[in-house]
Amino acid sequence: MxxxxxxxxxxxxxxxxxxxxxxxxxxxxxxxxxxxxxxxxxxxxxxxxxxxxxxxxxxxxxxxxxxxxxxxxxxxxxxxxxxxxxxxxxxxxxxxxxxxxxxxxxxxxxxxxxxxxxxxxxxxxxxxxxxxxxVPGLDQKLDFRLMIRPNDDIYTTSGKEHFQQQRYFFALKLAGFEAFKRSPFRFVELHAGYHGDDFLLEDRAAGIRPKRHIFVGLGLNLRELFFRDAKRPVGRAVGEVLDYFQLPYTAAHVHITE
Incomplete structure (x- = not known):
């Protein structure tokens, strides 16, 4: 070092x-x-x-x-x-x-x-x-991630709609804790985050009140599931990307605020 x-x-x-x-x-x-x-x-x-x-x-x-x-x-x-x-x-x-x-x-x-x-x-x-x-070991336990909710265009790059597709959250990875490293729970994560709905210009013009959602839920630790022991550089790189990006439909979230 x-x-x-x-x-x-x-x-x-x-x-x-x-x-x-x-x-x-x-x-x-x-x-x-x-x-x-x-x-x-x-x-x-x-x-x-x-x-x-x-x-x-x-x-x-x-x-x-x-x-x-x-x-x-x-x-x-x-x-x-x-x-x-x-x-x-x-x-x-x-x-x-x-x-x-x-x-x-x-x-x-x-x-x-x-x-x-x-x-x-x-x-x-x-x-x-x-x-x-x-903090030693924190990177093995906690991620800050983005998940994009696809629409008809998959992802809208213009205007404000892409913000409405974005969910930001913390992921607590059970695989990072010694008690879960050898159990099936190592593939599970606890999520808590925020996203918004109904705040586009056309929504506001129609009198729809914007919604702010704090959510919690469970997700799959895809890196642990598929890339934990990746030997090839491509596999390791994909695994690292998954520390920052959650694939859609691989987590279940519930709103705790409306």
Whole structure:
């Protein structure tokens, strides 16, 4: 294991991975410079209120995006440094910087602006990654995941409907606990999360009240079921993806709020 290194040394270790992530977000955001940009402004978007644009689902999308970027960079640092001390902080700081840059691009959009709520949720995602990679064994017990509920288009990329398809939740993996490692319960997870319904513009125009759902439920630990002992790189990679993404129809959720 490498001893503590400077922030700059960590960055140099994953310079190409960092460049790839930065290029991805640049490709998404640079076109905003040519789409009637405005002088940077601020906009208060609220949190999870029924009168907010997306009843808070977009806020969890910010948390999840920063969390996943942090996790990707952490995984690459861990691979290249042998799990050196402090790399979880470097990964989270870099992810936070990239997402803050994205928020700066939002600040020049005529219909948007810099949102401190988005910035706070980005920070929460980075902090969650730090926690998960600092507490020994926590990454074997707890995931933060996204599940997409398919519609007629499978996934709608334009407008607000994609937010309505998204469910964000924590998954407590029984396989991570010694008491369940040799029992059938290792394939079971406990879920708790949030999603929204009926907040599209046409729903509001029709007088339908937006719905905010906190849910709990059970899910299948697909990584434990199919990829626990994967030997091939592709199998291991798919297993790792399943720590962050739940395939639809592999969990049963019940609303505890309407």
């Amino acid at each position: 490498r001893p503590y290194a400077s922030f700059g040394e960590d960055v140099a270790t994953i310079k190409w991975e960092l460049a790839a992530v930065a290029a991805y977000y640049a490709a998404i955001n640079v076109p905003k410079l040519f789409d009637d940009p405005q002088w940077p402004s601020f906009q208060s978007e609220g949190w999870f209120g029924v009168n907010t644009n997306n009843v808070g689902v977009d806020k969890l999308a910010h948390t999840y995006s920063t969390y996943v970027v942090s996790e990707i960079l952490y995984a690459r640092l861990k691979h290249k440094t042998g799990g050196a001390p402090g790399i979880q902080y470097t990964a989270a700081a870099l992810a936070s910087g990239i997402m803050a840059g994205t928020e700066l691009f939002d600040a020049i959009e005529p219909t948007s602006g810099w949102s401190w709520e988005d910035f706070a949720m980005n920070t929460a995602g980075a902090g969650l990654s730090i926690l998960r990679n600092s």
